[in-house]
Amino acid sequence: QVQLQESGPGLVKPSGTLSLTCAVSGGSIGNSHWWSWVRQSPGKGLEWIGEVHHSGRTNYNPSLKSRVTISVDESKNQFSLKLKSVTAADTAWYYCTRGDIVPIVFFNSYAMDVWGRGTTVIVSS
């Protein structure tokens, strides 16, 4: 059973760079999945940050695209998030997830079926 574990500093200074890593265990990151970062600000909803495929292809939330880099390291079976120029608005609980696209007749389905437990990141001086 695949499990995800986020790690990284819990405190980042304003204007700094937030860096998180998601370790994948119980399965290979090289399988055909989309690996995402999702965040949730205190008391707010879920916000998709971006995703990476094991091939290196990435897609980002347009609202964060200028500040985000997501990469994959197959040798370590992990993927990472870098968010630069952070402000207090980036304070949130950050989750890594595994997603799959499944074609169904004339439709498609996309689901994030595995989630890490999440890690909190506070942006403060």
Added chain:
Amino acid sequence: SSELTQDPPVSVALGQTVRITCQGDSLRNYYATWYQQKPGQAPVVVISGKNDRPSGIPDRFSGSTSGDTASLTISGAQAEDEADYYCNSRDSTGNPSVVFGGGTKLTVL
């Protein structure tokens, strides 16, 4: 990019049926996936695909789609169903992206 719009907070009497909706253009190409999130926990999938429940999700949860609107129905709501519910899909127009609805808080009375 596309957006998904969900209902405001909803309440349901114990044992009654409640429906939560999610509306957005992306749902014309992708089925909505529904997630349940309880306080302090990561979201979990309750419905995906046309109407598929992962192992362990009670059969009182069901999903449907009509046009650009997806619905999550809980038939015979239980106290443990009190949670935030989020819909999610992909937007395949332009640059691919993933979208979440704003969430609906369900209270079981």
